[in-house]
Amino acid sequence: MAEALISLIQKKRATIVSKWFDSTVQAYPHDTAVFLKSQKDQFANPVGSSTRQGIETLMDQLVGEMAPDAIKAGLDPIMRIRAVQSLSPARATTFIFALKQILRELFRKELQEADMARQFFDLEARIDRFALDGFDIYMGCRERVLDLKANEMRNRTFRAFKRAGLVAEGTDNEPKE
Amino acid sequence: MAEKQPTPKEMLDRIDYQPPHVDWMETPLDIRKGMYCYAANPKSVATLGLPNARPWNPLDADWKLPENWQQIIHEGFKERLERFRSVKVFMDICVRCGACADKCHYFIGTGDPKNMPVLRAELLRSVYRNDFTRLGKLLGKANGARPLTLDVLKEWWYYLFQCSECRRCSLFCPYGIDTAEITIFGRELLNLVGLNIDWIATPVSNCYMNGNHLGIQPHAFKDMLDFFVDDIEEKTGVKVAPKYMKKGADILFITPSGDVFADPGTYTAMGYMMLFHYLEEKYGLDVTWSTYASEGGNFGFFTSHETMKRLNAKMYAEAKRLGVKWILGGECGHMWRVINQYMDTMNGPADFLDVPVNPITGTRFESARSTKMVHITEFTADLIRNGKLDLDPARNDHLKVTYHDSCNPSRGMGLFEEPRYVINNVCKHFYEMPANTIREQTFCCGSGAGLNAGENMELRLSGGLPRANAVKHVHEKYGVNMLACVCAIDRAALPTLMDYWVPEVQVTGVHELVANALNLPGQAERTTNLRGEDLEELKAQAEGETDEG
Ligand code: SF4
Ligand code: SF4
Numbered sequence: 195m196a197e198a199l200i201s202l203i204q205k206k207r208a209t210i211v212s213k214w215f216d217s218t219v220q221a222y223p224h225d226t227a228v229f230l231k232s233q234k235d236q237f238a239n240p241v242g243s244s245t246r247q248g249i250e251t252l253m254d255q256l257v258g259e260m261a262p263d264a265i266k267a268g269l270d271p272i273m274r275i276r277a278v279q280s281l282s283p284a285r286a287t288t289f290i291f292a293l294k295q296i297l298r299e300l301f302r303k304e305l306q307e308a309d310m311a312r313q314f315f316d317l318e319a320r321i322d323r324f325a326l327d328g329f330d331i332y333m334g335c336r337e338r339v340l341d342l343k344a345n346e347m348r349n350r351t352f353r354a355f356k357r358a359g360l361v362a363e364g365t366d367n368e369p370k371e
Numbered sequence: 372m373a374e375k376q377p378t379p380k381e382m383l384d385r386i387d388y389q390p391p392h393v394d395w396m397e398t399p400l401d402i403r404k405g406m407y408c409y410a411a412n413p414k415s416v417a418t419l420g421l422p423n424a425r426p427w428n429p430l431d432a433d434w435k436l437p438e439n440w441q442q443i444i445h446e447g448f449k450e451r452l453e454r455f456r457s458v459k460v461f462m463d464i465c466v467r468c469g470a471c472a473d474k475c476h477y478f479i480g481t482g483d484p485k486n487m488p489v490l491r492a493e494l495l496r497s498v499y500r501n502d503f504t505r506l507g508k509l510l511g512k513a514n515g516a517r518p519l520t521l522d523v524l525k526e527w528w529y530y531l532f533q534c535s536e537c538r539r540c541s542l543f544c545p546y547g548i549d550t551a552e553i554t555i556f557g558r559e560l561l562n563l564v565g566l567n568i569d570w571i572a573t574p575v576s577n578c579y580m581n582g583n584h585l586g587i588q589p590h591a592f593k594d595m596l597d598f599f600v601d602d603i604e605e606k607t608g609v610k611v612a613p614k615y616m617k618k619g620a621d622i623l624f625i626t627p628s629g630d631v632f633a634d635p636g637t638y639t640a641m642g643y644m645m646l647f648h649y650l651e652e653k654y655g656l657d658v659t660w661s662t663y664a665s666e667g668g669n670f671g672f673f674t675s676h677e678t679m680k681r682l683n684a685k686m687y688a689e690a691k692r693l694g695v696k697w698i699l700g701g702e703c704g705h706m707w708r709v710i711n712q713y714m715d716t717m718n719g720p721a722d723f724l725d726v727p728v729n730p731i732t733g734t735r736f737e738s739a740r741s742t743k744m745v746h747i748t749e750f751t752a753d754l755i756r757n758g759k760l761d762l763d764p765a766r767n768d769h770l771k772v773t774y775h776d777s778c779n780p781s782r783g784m785g786l787f788e789e790p791r792y793v794i795n796n797v798c799k800h801f802y803e804m805p806a807n808t809i810r811e812q813t814f815c816c817g818s819g820a821g822l823n824a825g826e827n828m829e830l831r832l833s834g835g836l837p838r839a840n841a842v843k844h845v846h847e848k849y850g851v852n853m854l855a856c857v858c859a860i861d862r863a864a865l866p867t868l869m870d871y872w873v874p875e876v877q878v879t880g881v882h883e884l885v886a887n888a889l890n891l892p893g894q895a896e897r898t899t900n901l902r903g904e905d906l907e908e909l910k911a912q913a914e915g916e917t918d919e920g
Contacts, residue, residue: 223398225484229473237805238473240840241482274872278832279482280403338871339405343828346867 199313200257202301207253213296214249218272218289221281244271256293256320262327269328277335286332290325294318395490396497396517400526402429405829406481407529408822411572416565418576419678423565434525440564441519445502447563451556452503458556461548462499465492471540471550476814477533480833485530488540488550494527495557528566531557533830535819536673537778542811554820559675567674571821574670578682582665583628589662595631596660599641606903608895611648613660616693620659621730623690626701626747627668629859630880636862638901639702639880645889646751646882652892654731654759658699664689667706668859672713673821680717683709686744687721697727698744702880704819704858707746708783715742732757746780748857748881752789755796761890766897766906767798769913770853772884773845774801775838775865776813777858787811790857790881797888802849808841816856818864831864832871839872846873850916854878 203210219230219242229239236243251268255261276286297317304310407429416424427435437443452459471488473479478486485491493515500507500516507516517523536551561567577586587595596613604610614620626643630636650656664685671678690698700706715721724743727736734753739745754760772794780786787810795801808814817835845851854865854876865878887900899905 222482223484225472225487226478226482230482233473235807237808237837237841237844238479240479240836244840275833275836278405278829278836278871279480280405280829335871339828339832342832342867342870343825346828347825 197313199301199304199310199317202304203257203297206300210293210296210300211246211249211253213300214253214289214293215246217292217296218245218249221276221285221289241275244275248272252324256317256324260320260323265324265327266331269324269331273328273331274335277332278339283329283332287325287328290321290328293321293324395484395493396512398485400522400529402525402529403829404826406533406827407830408532408568408570408824408827411565411567411569415569415572415576416567419572419579419674421562421565421567421572421674421678425565427565429525429528434521434566436521436524436564436566440524443563444519444524444560447560448499448502451559452499455556457549457552461492461553462496462503464546465489465496465548466546467493468545470543470545471548474540474543475534475550476537476539476817476837477535477830477834480817480836481533481830483533485526486533488534491530491534492548492550492553494523494530495553498523524561524564524566527557528561531561532568532822533834535778535815535817535822535834537815537819538782539778539812539815542782555672558673562675568821568824570824571670571673574821575674575678575682578666578670582663582685584666584668584670585628585632587628587632587665589665592628592631592662592665596640596644599637599644603641603645603901606899606901607645607891607897609645609648609891609893611644613644613647614657615659616661616663616689617657617659619694621657621696622659622699623664623693623695623697624658624660624699624701625664625667625686625689627703627706627859628666629668629863630701631665633859633863635866635878635883635902636859636880638883638886639862641901642880642882642884642886643701643747645886645891649760649889649891650731650754656731659693659695661689661693667701667703669706669709670821672705672709676713676717679709679713683714684718686714687718687724690721690743691723696725697739698724699727699747699750700744701747702857702859702882704777704779704860705783706779707786708779710742710744711784714744729753731759746784746786746789746857748786748789748793751882751885752792755793760885762797762885762888763890764797764799764888766887766900767884768800769906769909770798770884771800771802771849771851772798772853772855772879773804773842773851774809775804775816775842775854775856775861776809777856777861778813778815778819780857781813782811786857790855793881794855794884797884800849802845802851804841804845808837814838814841816858816861816864817868819860823860823864828867832868835864835868836872838865839868842869842876843873846876852876852913855881855884857881 219227230242233239233242248268248271255265305314410427410429413424413426423437425435467489469489475486475488497515497517498519500514501518506514531554534554536554538549538551541549574584578584581588600611630640647658669679669682671682721743727739727743727745732753736745774791774794803809814837816838817831842854852875862878862880869876883901
């Protein structure tokens with residue numbers, strides 16, 4: 195385990211979280227990024243607050259257990275939002291890789307030591323894990339959106355009509371789930 | 372290790388992840404799939420006699436506009452500035468203070484700055500300055516003015532159909548500027564050159580020809596209600612008998628057709644029927660439905676003032692023809708905005724109707740003195756208040772309910788207390804969402820003003836995020852599992868929204884809850900709710916969840 199590096203990270207956690215959050219909201223246009231950073235009310239700013247919360251959870255896991263459920267809980271709200279915001283999968287997940295850059299810059303000096311560099315390598319693998327999970331969640335959300343797109347209207351009206359017996363049995367118009 | 376991964380720096384360089392910081396007028400229009408609705412079917416446009424019916428595609432460069440489109444828009448703009456004082460004032464007085472900027476659910480959810488209400492309005496205002504003010508003509512861009520080019524027109528279309536006319540932004544404007552009015556006005560201009568969307572134009576055309584948005588003919592409307600009669604009998608043992616177009620009935624009932632034809636609104640429609648049956652048995656209430664006025668909703672409102680007026684006219688016409696005393700309206704959203712804001716002056720005054728009085732309680736509905744049309748939650752709240760209903764809320768015990776204030780009944784007519792009063796009397800567990808997301812400050816479902824199509828799902832889901840986020844909060848905090856509302860668009864749109872963001876929460880109309888609690892005279896033992904779900908099972912399930920939680 196990368197203990198020395200982890201304790202370094204824990205000491206600078208607040209700085210890292212804040213830098214990571216800033217770089218994450220850079221995916222949005224300038225005026226939007228300003229809003230996402232400044233509005234602290236979670237109901238007035240669900241994107242900003244879910245993103246911040248997600249990042250905190252991921253930080254916990256980065257230096258902790260790497261529990262799959264917790265990683266998912268951290269990533270899901272962020273990716274779920276991005277999947278409906280016309281961000282490409284690459285743009286939606288870039289923020290995860292940005293963490294490597296942030297850490298590397300922050301610990302530039304420390305990482306010159308061979309042992310620290312090795313520890314950093316382990317940590318990068320953890321970040322890659324986040325990214326892969328992030329892609330999966332993003333794709334899952336996209337599939338859900340397409341499914342809702344295709345079936346919503348037919349499901350609701352078709353079902354009502356069918357219950358009422360106003361649709362002939364065995365028609366092939368039946369919506370697929 | 373296998374292939375070398377790109378360094379983060381390389382990745383970041385490759386992806387243009389930070390959009391450039393440029394002035395909004397310089398940001399080029401990027402029409403994205405999922406954010407817009409398909410262009411209107413030319414047949415529907417032609418049926419309505421609206422201009423420039425032709426097939427066109429928003430993704431094509433050529434939108435097939437009439438040759439003199441600039442002149443048409445300019446003259447339309449001019450005419451409306453003279454006709455609507457509000458538009459002129461709204462064009463002039465905005466100081467661009469930004470108080471409204473972050474209040475729109477579409478901005479909050481999509482993160483697109485052009486969805487800030489102030490910028491949405493600037494789309495039109497910039498052209499207004501150029502065409503109608505001396506300073507604008509003189510100073511041009513320095514004064515925030517720009518000529519109406521094709522790109523600007525396309526931008527109008529794209530962003531005016533990303534506004535649900537919900538009016539939330541107007542609440543925060545120190546000058547009371549109502550961006551919804553600007554959108555309504557802008558869409559009317561767009562219609563002059565044939566820029567409409569199918570999700571609006573086709574329902575309007577259906578309604579014009581067949582009396583309701585879905586284009587269901589009178590016999591099918593009746594078939595559906597007949598089926599509800601059987602279904603109610605199966606679940607309660609009581610056969611209700613709705614009346615159709617009964618001349619001389621006391622009250623004409625009009626609801627959005629969504630209640631009759633789409634789940635879960637159908638259960639709310641069954642709820643109305645049970646309530647009317649109960650009131651007829653107990654107190655002799657005489658209510659009639661109409662297959663002619665079979666639509667309370669009015670997508671004409673999302674097209675132009677003239678189209679709205681045409682669709683609305685049948686309400687008073689049918690009331691007059693049948694000789695009823697007043698009109699009772701079902702759970703709908705924009706229908707109530709049209710009734711409260713426009714109907715009376717547009718198709719009224721309805722002098723031939725009485726000021727509505729509840730014949731059972733004697734309550735005179737002063738709020739409807741002029742329109743002669745009462746909201747069903749006002750009516751039911753009055754009945755409950757006067758002890759006229761026999762209710763057993765235990766049948767709703769498995770539910771933890773929250774209430775979504777639909778934009779139109781809340782901000783458009785001030786209906787806050789009645790639905791809550793009714794819910795609290797038919798359910799034991801009610802939880803409010805956070806204060807800045809309900810009542811006047813309620814967040815739109817994300818699908819209002821004709822935007823509840825399938826193809827713009829990304830817009831709907833992102834625009835609905837602020838609403839869903841508040842539901843998620845009460846779901847996590849209190850275990851809320853049912854979202855109640857009084858709007859048919861909500862009942863169509865919110866289940867999808869919940870499905871994506873908070874799948875544990877279902878959606879219901881208020882009168883479905885009422886009907887499940889209402890004891891009908893002579894009923895059999897009620898073992899299921901209107902959805903046919905076993906009440907014992909639901910209860911056991913709910914208790915299990917509470918134990919675990
Ligand atoms: S009316 Fe509603 S949707 Fe339109 S700009 Fe204002 S807040 Fe946004
Ligand atoms: S709050 Fe009113 S005055 Fe201020 S920018 Fe918005 S519309 Fe203009």
